[in-house]
Amino acid sequence: MAALVLLSLAWGAFGGWAASQHSSAASALISVDEPLSLDARQMYEKVADADVTITTAYLASSQPTLQPLQRYQADITMAAADLARLRAGSDDASLNAALAALTGGLPAYTAYVADAQSQYSLGFPLTGGSFMQVASEEAHLVLLPAAKTVFTRENAALAAASSQATGLPTMAAALVLALIIGFILYRAQRWLTRRTNRVLSPGLVLMSLLLVVSVVWLAASYASARSDLDRGIAAGSGPAESLAQASIGVQQIRGDAVLNVISRSGNASFQDDFTATSKLVGPGSGSLLSSAATGNGQAAALVAAAEREANAWYAANAEVYHLGTVASYAREREEVISGTAAGYTALEDDITTAITDDQATFQSAATAGASALDPLEPVVIVVSLLMALGCVWGLNRRLAEYR
Numbered sequence: 001m002a003a004l005v006l007l008s009l010a011w012g013a014f015g016g017w018a019a020s021q022h023s024s025a026a027s028a029l030i031s032v033d034e035p036l037s038l039d040a041r042q043m044y045e046k047v048a049d050a051d052v053t054i055t056t057a058y059l060a061s062s063q064p065t066l067q068p069l070q071r072y073q074a075d076i077t078m079a080a081a082d083l084a085r086l087r088a089g090s091d092d093a094s095l096n097a098a099l100a101a102l103t104g105g106l107p108a109y110t111a112y113v114a115d116a117q118s119q120y121s122l123g124f125p126l127t128g129g130s131f132m133q134v135a136s137e138e139a140h141l142v143l144l145p146a147a148k149t150v151f152t153r154e155n156a157a158l159a160a161a162s163s164q165a166t167g168l169p170t171m172a173a174a175l176v177l178a179l180i181i182g183f184i185l186y187r188a189q190r191w192l193t194r195r196t197n198r199v200l201s202p203g204l205v206l207m208s209l210l211l212v213v214s215v216v217w218l219a220a221s222y223a224s225a226r227s228d229l230d231r232g233i234a235a236g237s238g239p240a241e242s243l244a245q246a247s248i249g250v251q252q253i254r255g256d257a258v259l260n261v262i263s264r265s266g267n268a269s270f271q272d273d274f275t276a277t278s279k280l281v282g283p284g285s286g287s288l289l290s291s292a293a294t295g296n297g298q299a300a301a302l303v304a305a306a307e308r309e310a311n312a313w314y315a316a317n318a319e320v321y322h323l324g325t326v327a328s329y330a331r332e333r334e335e336v337i338s339g340t341a342a343g344y345t346a347l348e349d350d351i352t353t354a355i356t357d358d359q360a361t362f363q364s365a366a367t368a369g370a371s372a373l374d375p376l377e378p379v380v381i382v383v384s385l386l387m388a389l390g391c392v393w394g395l396n397r398r399l400a401e402y403r
Contacts, residue, residue, distance in 0.1 A: 004395075233363050
Protein backbone atom coordinates (compact mmCIF):
# COMPACT_ATOMS: atom_id res chain seq x y z
CA MET A 1 0.00 0.00 0.00
CA ALA A 2 2.75 2.46 0.95
CA ALA A 3 4.68 1.70 -2.22
CA LEU A 4 1.67 2.20 -4.47
CA VAL A 5 0.65 5.40 -2.70
CA LEU A 6 4.16 6.79 -3.14
CA LEU A 7 4.15 5.82 -6.81
CA SER A 8 0.79 7.56 -7.28
CA LEU A 9 2.12 10.73 -5.69
CA ALA A 10 5.33 10.45 -7.72
CA TRP A 11 3.24 10.34 -10.89
CA GLY A 12 1.36 13.45 -9.80
CA ALA A 13 4.56 15.28 -8.90
CA PHE A 14 6.57 14.42 -11.99
CA GLY A 15 3.70 14.42 -14.48
CA GLY A 16 2.42 17.73 -13.10
CA TRP A 17 5.92 19.22 -13.24
CA ALA A 18 6.38 18.12 -16.87
CA ALA A 19 3.00 19.59 -17.82
CA SER A 20 3.84 22.79 -15.94
CA GLN A 21 7.18 23.16 -17.75
CA HIS A 22 5.56 22.96 -21.16
CA SER A 23 2.58 25.11 -20.19
CA SER A 24 4.70 27.88 -18.66
CA ALA A 25 7.06 27.85 -21.66
CA ALA A 26 4.11 28.17 -24.05
CA SER A 27 2.61 31.00 -21.99
CA ALA A 28 5.97 32.82 -21.84
CA LEU A 29 6.31 32.34 -25.58
CA ILE A 30 3.08 34.30 -26.12
CA SER A 31 3.23 36.88 -23.34
CA VAL A 32 6.98 37.59 -23.00
CA ASP A 33 9.32 36.29 -25.71
CA GLU A 34 7.23 37.06 -28.79
CA PRO A 35 6.35 40.62 -27.65
CA LEU A 36 10.00 41.37 -26.80
CA SER A 37 11.09 40.05 -30.19
CA LEU A 38 8.47 42.30 -31.79
CA ASP A 39 9.70 45.30 -29.77
CA ALA A 40 13.30 44.62 -30.83
CA ARG A 41 12.34 44.42 -34.51
CA GLN A 42 10.19 47.51 -34.33
CA MET A 43 12.92 49.46 -32.52
CA TYR A 44 15.41 48.71 -35.29
CA GLU A 45 12.90 49.65 -37.97
CA LYS A 46 11.95 52.93 -36.29
CA VAL A 47 15.56 54.02 -35.78
CA ALA A 48 16.40 53.19 -39.40
CA ASP A 49 13.25 54.87 -40.72
CA ALA A 50 13.84 57.97 -38.58
CA ASP A 51 17.35 58.39 -39.97
CA VAL A 52 16.28 57.85 -43.58
CA THR A 53 13.27 60.15 -43.20
CA ILE A 54 15.02 63.13 -41.62
CA THR A 55 18.15 62.85 -43.78
CA THR A 56 16.17 62.59 -47.02
CA ALA A 57 13.96 65.51 -45.95
CA TYR A 58 16.94 67.85 -45.47
CA LEU A 59 18.68 66.44 -48.52
CA ALA A 60 15.67 67.62 -50.54
CA SER A 61 15.29 71.03 -48.89
CA SER A 62 16.66 73.09 -46.02
CA GLN A 63 13.01 73.86 -45.19
CA PRO A 64 11.28 70.44 -45.37
CA THR A 65 7.54 70.01 -45.12
CA LEU A 66 5.86 69.12 -41.83
CA GLN A 67 5.01 65.51 -42.77
CA PRO A 68 8.57 64.05 -42.72
CA LEU A 69 9.39 65.96 -39.53
CA GLN A 70 6.32 64.49 -37.83
CA ARG A 71 7.23 61.03 -39.10
CA TYR A 72 10.76 61.42 -37.71
CA GLN A 73 9.42 62.46 -34.30
CA ALA A 74 6.94 59.57 -34.24
CA ASP A 75 9.71 57.09 -35.13
CA ILE A 76 11.97 58.37 -32.35
CA THR A 77 9.12 58.26 -29.82
CA MET A 78 8.22 54.67 -30.73
CA ALA A 79 11.88 53.57 -30.70
CA ALA A 80 12.31 55.05 -27.20
CA ALA A 81 9.14 53.28 -25.99
CA ASP A 82 10.32 49.96 -27.44
CA LEU A 83 13.71 50.44 -25.78
CA ALA A 84 12.05 51.10 -22.41
CA ARG A 85 9.99 47.89 -22.70
CA LEU A 86 13.05 45.88 -23.69
CA ARG A 87 15.04 47.19 -20.74
CA ALA A 88 12.19 46.41 -18.36
CA GLY A 89 11.36 42.97 -19.77
CA SER A 90 14.72 41.48 -20.69
CA ASP A 91 16.78 39.66 -18.04
CA ASP A 92 19.58 38.66 -20.43
CA ALA A 93 22.85 40.05 -19.06
CA SER A 94 24.49 39.67 -22.48
CA LEU A 95 22.17 42.42 -23.77
CA ASN A 96 23.34 45.01 -21.25
CA ALA A 97 26.04 46.49 -23.50
CA ALA A 98 23.71 46.79 -26.51
CA LEU A 99 20.88 48.27 -24.43
CA ALA A 100 23.32 50.73 -22.80
CA ALA A 101 24.58 51.79 -26.24
CA LEU A 102 21.00 52.45 -27.35
CA THR A 103 20.13 54.27 -24.12
CA GLY A 104 23.03 56.66 -24.51
CA GLY A 105 23.09 56.77 -28.29
CA LEU A 106 19.47 57.68 -28.96
CA PRO A 107 19.62 61.07 -27.13
CA ALA A 108 23.00 61.79 -28.75
CA TYR A 109 21.52 61.06 -32.18
CA THR A 110 18.52 63.35 -31.66
CA ALA A 111 20.85 66.09 -30.36
CA TYR A 112 22.94 65.91 -33.55
CA VAL A 113 19.78 66.11 -35.62
CA ALA A 114 18.61 69.16 -33.62
CA ASP A 115 21.98 70.84 -34.25
CA ALA A 116 21.67 70.06 -37.96
CA GLN A 117 18.16 71.51 -38.04
CA SER A 118 19.49 74.72 -36.49
CA GLN A 119 22.20 74.90 -39.16
CA TYR A 120 19.80 74.38 -42.04
CA SER A 121 17.31 76.90 -40.69
CA LEU A 122 20.10 79.47 -41.09
CA GLY A 123 20.52 78.49 -44.73
CA PHE A 124 23.53 76.16 -44.54
CA PRO A 125 23.30 73.27 -47.08
CA LEU A 126 23.48 69.59 -46.17
CA THR A 127 27.06 68.56 -46.97
CA GLY A 128 29.72 66.13 -45.85
CA GLY A 129 30.96 66.91 -42.35
CA SER A 130 27.64 68.42 -41.31
CA PHE A 131 25.81 67.55 -38.12
CA MET A 132 23.35 65.50 -40.20
CA GLN A 133 26.19 63.32 -41.45
CA VAL A 134 27.42 62.91 -37.88
CA ALA A 135 23.90 61.99 -36.78
CA SER A 136 23.52 59.46 -39.61
CA GLU A 137 26.89 57.93 -38.78
CA GLU A 138 25.79 57.67 -35.13
CA ALA A 139 22.74 55.76 -36.33
CA HIS A 140 24.72 53.46 -38.66
CA LEU A 141 27.72 52.82 -36.40
CA VAL A 142 26.11 52.74 -32.93
CA LEU A 143 22.32 52.58 -32.86
CA LEU A 144 21.54 50.14 -35.67
CA PRO A 145 24.27 47.57 -34.80
CA ALA A 146 23.13 47.63 -31.15
CA ALA A 147 19.47 47.31 -32.20
CA LYS A 148 20.36 44.39 -34.47
CA THR A 149 22.18 42.68 -31.57
CA VAL A 150 19.10 43.06 -29.37
CA PHE A 151 16.86 41.75 -32.14
CA THR A 152 19.12 38.72 -32.74
CA ARG A 153 19.27 37.85 -29.02
CA GLU A 154 15.52 38.25 -28.51
CA ASN A 155 14.89 36.03 -31.53
CA ALA A 156 17.23 33.43 -30.01
CA ALA A 157 15.24 33.61 -26.75
CA LEU A 158 12.03 33.15 -28.75
CA ALA A 159 13.47 30.06 -30.45
CA ALA A 160 14.62 28.64 -27.09
CA ALA A 161 11.16 29.14 -25.58
CA SER A 162 9.63 27.43 -28.62
CA SER A 163 11.97 24.46 -28.19
CA GLN A 164 11.13 24.21 -24.49
CA ALA A 165 7.39 24.36 -25.15
CA THR A 166 7.55 21.62 -27.79
CA GLY A 167 10.48 19.57 -26.45
CA LEU A 168 10.12 15.80 -26.02
CA PRO A 169 12.50 14.81 -23.17
CA THR A 170 10.44 15.80 -20.10
CA MET A 171 7.17 14.55 -21.55
CA ALA A 172 8.79 11.30 -22.71
CA ALA A 173 10.23 10.80 -19.21
CA ALA A 174 6.75 11.31 -17.70
CA LEU A 175 5.25 8.71 -20.03
CA VAL A 176 8.05 6.25 -19.21
CA LEU A 177 7.32 6.76 -15.50
CA ALA A 178 3.64 6.07 -16.18
CA LEU A 179 4.52 2.81 -17.94
CA ILE A 180 6.69 1.74 -15.00
CA ILE A 181 3.91 2.53 -12.53
CA GLY A 182 1.42 0.67 -14.74
CA PHE A 183 3.65 -2.43 -14.80
CA ILE A 184 4.16 -2.34 -11.01
CA LEU A 185 0.41 -1.92 -10.52
CA TYR A 186 -0.28 -4.91 -12.75
CA ARG A 187 2.21 -7.08 -10.82
CA ALA A 188 0.70 -5.89 -7.51
CA GLN A 189 -2.77 -6.98 -8.63
CA ARG A 190 -1.42 -10.36 -9.79
CA TRP A 191 0.26 -10.82 -6.40
CA LEU A 192 -2.91 -9.79 -4.57
CA THR A 193 -4.98 -12.25 -6.60
CA ARG A 194 -2.70 -15.15 -5.65
CA ARG A 195 -2.60 -14.13 -1.97
CA THR A 196 -6.32 -13.47 -1.44
CA ASN A 197 -8.05 -15.55 -4.11
CA ARG A 198 -9.88 -12.41 -5.23
CA VAL A 199 -9.77 -11.88 -9.00
CA LEU A 200 -10.09 -8.07 -8.92
CA SER A 201 -9.52 -5.32 -6.39
CA PRO A 202 -11.98 -2.46 -7.15
CA GLY A 203 -9.60 0.13 -5.70
CA LEU A 204 -6.63 -1.02 -7.76
CA VAL A 205 -8.77 -1.33 -10.88
CA LEU A 206 -9.90 2.28 -10.30
CA MET A 207 -6.28 3.28 -9.80
CA SER A 208 -5.33 1.62 -13.10
CA LEU A 209 -8.16 3.29 -14.99
CA LEU A 210 -7.24 6.69 -13.58
CA LEU A 211 -3.61 6.18 -14.61
CA VAL A 212 -4.66 5.25 -18.15
CA VAL A 213 -7.02 8.24 -18.38
CA SER A 214 -4.37 10.69 -17.15
CA VAL A 215 -1.70 9.29 -19.49
CA VAL A 216 -4.00 9.39 -22.53
CA TRP A 217 -5.13 12.93 -21.64
CA LEU A 218 -1.53 14.06 -21.11
CA ALA A 219 -0.28 12.50 -24.36
CA ALA A 220 -3.22 13.73 -26.46
CA SER A 221 -3.06 17.28 -25.10
CA TYR A 222 0.68 17.44 -25.56
CA ALA A 223 0.45 16.12 -29.13
CA SER A 224 -2.26 18.66 -29.96
CA ALA A 225 -0.31 21.52 -28.37
CA ARG A 226 2.92 20.49 -30.08
CA SER A 227 1.14 20.37 -33.44
CA ASP A 228 -0.32 23.86 -32.90
CA LEU A 229 2.99 25.32 -31.74
CA ASP A 230 4.94 23.71 -34.59
CA ARG A 231 2.41 25.11 -37.05
CA GLY A 232 2.71 28.54 -35.47
CA ILE A 233 6.50 28.43 -35.74
CA ALA A 234 6.63 27.00 -39.27
CA ALA A 235 3.94 29.26 -40.77
CA GLY A 236 4.18 32.20 -38.38
CA SER A 237 7.23 33.15 -36.36
CA GLY A 238 9.75 31.47 -38.71
CA PRO A 239 8.70 33.39 -41.86
CA ALA A 240 8.21 36.54 -39.74
CA GLU A 241 11.82 36.34 -38.54
CA SER A 242 13.09 35.96 -42.13
CA LEU A 243 10.98 38.93 -43.20
CA ALA A 244 12.24 40.99 -40.28
CA GLN A 245 15.83 40.26 -41.34
CA ALA A 246 14.88 41.18 -44.91
CA SER A 247 13.37 44.45 -43.68
CA ILE A 248 16.61 45.24 -41.84
CA GLY A 249 18.53 44.61 -45.06
CA VAL A 250 16.20 46.84 -47.11
CA GLN A 251 16.55 49.66 -44.59
CA GLN A 252 20.32 49.24 -44.58
CA ILE A 253 20.42 49.58 -48.38
CA ARG A 254 18.26 52.71 -48.26
CA GLY A 255 20.21 54.29 -45.40
CA ASP A 256 23.58 53.59 -47.07
CA ALA A 257 22.39 55.19 -50.31
CA VAL A 258 21.36 58.36 -48.49
CA LEU A 259 24.54 58.50 -46.39
CA ASN A 260 26.64 57.96 -49.52
CA VAL A 261 25.15 61.08 -51.10
CA ILE A 262 25.75 63.16 -47.98
CA SER A 263 29.31 62.03 -47.26
CA ARG A 264 30.65 62.04 -50.86
CA SER A 265 33.67 60.13 -49.60
CA GLY A 266 34.15 58.13 -52.80
CA ASN A 267 34.33 54.98 -50.67
CA ALA A 268 33.23 51.88 -52.59
CA SER A 269 32.09 50.06 -49.43
CA PHE A 270 28.51 51.36 -49.78
CA GLN A 271 28.18 49.79 -53.22
CA ASP A 272 29.82 46.55 -52.07
CA ASP A 273 27.46 46.38 -49.10
CA PHE A 274 24.51 47.01 -51.42
CA THR A 275 25.50 44.08 -53.64
CA ALA A 276 25.99 41.70 -50.71
CA THR A 277 22.86 42.78 -48.84
CA SER A 278 20.60 42.59 -51.90
CA LYS A 279 21.71 38.99 -52.49
CA LEU A 280 21.00 38.17 -48.85
CA VAL A 281 17.54 39.75 -48.93
CA GLY A 282 16.60 38.15 -52.24
CA PRO A 283 14.74 37.01 -54.16
CA GLY A 284 16.77 33.95 -55.01
CA SER A 285 17.56 30.50 -53.70
CA GLY A 286 18.46 30.58 -50.01
CA SER A 287 17.57 34.27 -49.63
CA LEU A 288 15.50 35.73 -46.78
CA LEU A 289 12.49 36.47 -48.97
CA SER A 290 12.52 32.92 -50.37
CA SER A 291 12.67 31.52 -46.83
CA ALA A 292 9.68 33.66 -45.85
CA ALA A 293 7.52 32.34 -48.70
CA THR A 294 6.38 29.47 -46.44
CA GLY A 295 3.94 31.73 -44.56
CA ASN A 296 0.13 31.68 -44.79
CA GLY A 297 -1.76 32.49 -48.00
CA GLN A 298 -2.00 36.26 -47.65
CA ALA A 299 1.55 36.64 -46.36
CA ALA A 300 2.87 34.43 -49.17
CA ALA A 301 1.17 36.68 -51.74
CA LEU A 302 2.72 39.75 -50.14
CA VAL A 303 6.15 38.12 -50.17
CA ALA A 304 5.74 37.31 -53.88
CA ALA A 305 4.89 40.98 -54.52
CA ALA A 306 7.91 42.05 -52.44
CA GLU A 307 10.18 39.81 -54.53
CA ARG A 308 8.99 41.50 -57.73
CA GLU A 309 9.37 44.97 -56.21
CA ALA A 310 12.83 44.15 -54.85
CA ASN A 311 14.27 43.42 -58.29
CA ALA A 312 13.02 46.73 -59.70
CA TRP A 313 14.26 48.62 -56.64
CA TYR A 314 17.69 47.00 -56.83
CA ALA A 315 17.98 48.10 -60.47
CA ALA A 316 17.16 51.68 -59.46
CA ASN A 317 19.74 51.60 -56.66
CA ALA A 318 22.37 50.18 -59.02
CA GLU A 319 21.70 53.12 -61.33
CA VAL A 320 22.19 55.52 -58.38
CA TYR A 321 25.63 54.09 -57.64
CA HIS A 322 26.49 54.22 -61.33
CA LEU A 323 25.59 57.93 -61.43
CA GLY A 324 27.90 58.53 -58.51
CA THR A 325 30.70 56.65 -60.24
CA VAL A 326 30.45 58.83 -63.34
CA ALA A 327 30.23 62.00 -61.17
CA SER A 328 26.64 62.79 -62.17
CA TYR A 329 25.96 64.03 -58.65
CA ALA A 330 22.86 66.12 -59.32
CA ARG A 331 21.00 63.21 -60.93
CA GLU A 332 22.28 60.84 -58.23
CA ARG A 333 20.92 63.14 -55.53
CA GLU A 334 17.57 63.46 -57.30
CA GLU A 335 17.27 59.69 -57.73
CA VAL A 336 17.98 59.09 -54.02
CA ILE A 337 15.47 61.76 -52.95
CA SER A 338 12.59 60.71 -55.18
CA GLY A 339 13.54 58.05 -57.72
CA THR A 340 14.19 55.13 -55.34
CA ALA A 341 11.97 56.36 -52.48
CA ALA A 342 8.71 55.02 -53.93
CA GLY A 343 10.17 51.55 -54.49
CA TYR A 344 11.55 51.51 -50.96
CA THR A 345 8.17 52.49 -49.48
CA ALA A 346 6.26 49.87 -51.49
CA LEU A 347 8.75 47.12 -50.62
CA GLU A 348 8.77 47.99 -46.92
CA ASP A 349 4.96 48.20 -46.78
CA ASP A 350 4.56 44.70 -48.28
CA ILE A 351 7.20 43.21 -45.98
CA THR A 352 5.70 44.87 -42.88
CA THR A 353 2.17 43.73 -43.75
CA ALA A 354 3.41 40.18 -44.37
CA ILE A 355 5.15 40.20 -40.99
CA THR A 356 1.90 41.31 -39.32
CA ASP A 357 -0.01 38.46 -41.01
CA ASP A 358 2.63 35.89 -40.04
CA GLN A 359 2.60 37.11 -36.44
CA ALA A 360 -1.20 36.79 -36.35
CA THR A 361 -0.83 33.19 -37.56
CA PHE A 362 1.74 32.49 -34.86
CA GLN A 363 -0.36 34.16 -32.15
CA SER A 364 -3.45 32.14 -33.06
CA ALA A 365 -1.63 28.79 -33.23
CA ALA A 366 0.47 29.42 -30.11
CA THR A 367 -2.59 30.47 -28.11
CA ALA A 368 -4.37 27.26 -29.13
CA GLY A 369 -1.32 25.23 -28.10
CA ALA A 370 -1.01 26.97 -24.75
CA SER A 371 -4.74 26.47 -24.09
CA ALA A 372 -4.34 22.73 -24.65
CA LEU A 373 -1.51 22.61 -22.10
CA ASP A 374 -3.08 24.82 -19.41
CA PRO A 375 -5.32 22.22 -17.65
CA LEU A 376 -2.78 19.40 -17.67
CA GLU A 377 -0.99 20.14 -14.40
CA PRO A 378 -4.10 20.24 -12.15
CA VAL A 379 -5.60 17.23 -13.96
CA VAL A 380 -2.51 15.09 -13.39
CA ILE A 381 -2.23 16.15 -9.72
CA VAL A 382 -5.89 15.50 -8.94
CA VAL A 383 -5.79 12.13 -10.72
CA SER A 384 -2.70 11.10 -8.74
CA LEU A 385 -4.45 11.90 -5.45
CA LEU A 386 -7.49 9.86 -6.54
CA MET A 387 -5.13 7.02 -7.49
CA ALA A 388 -3.62 7.08 -4.00
CA LEU A 389 -7.09 7.05 -2.40
CA GLY A 390 -8.17 4.19 -4.68
CA CYS A 391 -5.10 2.21 -3.67
CA VAL A 392 -5.73 2.72 0.05
CA TRP A 393 -9.41 1.89 -0.31
CA GLY A 394 -8.79 -1.26 -2.37
CA LEU A 395 -6.08 -2.71 -0.16
CA ASN A 396 -7.93 -1.84 3.07
CA ARG A 397 -10.82 -3.97 1.86
CA ARG A 398 -8.50 -6.94 1.49
CA LEU A 399 -6.85 -6.34 4.88
CA ALA A 400 -10.26 -6.13 6.54
CA GLU A 401 -11.01 -9.72 5.46
CA TYR A 402 -8.22 -10.97 7.71
CA ARG A 403 -9.10 -9.01 10.83
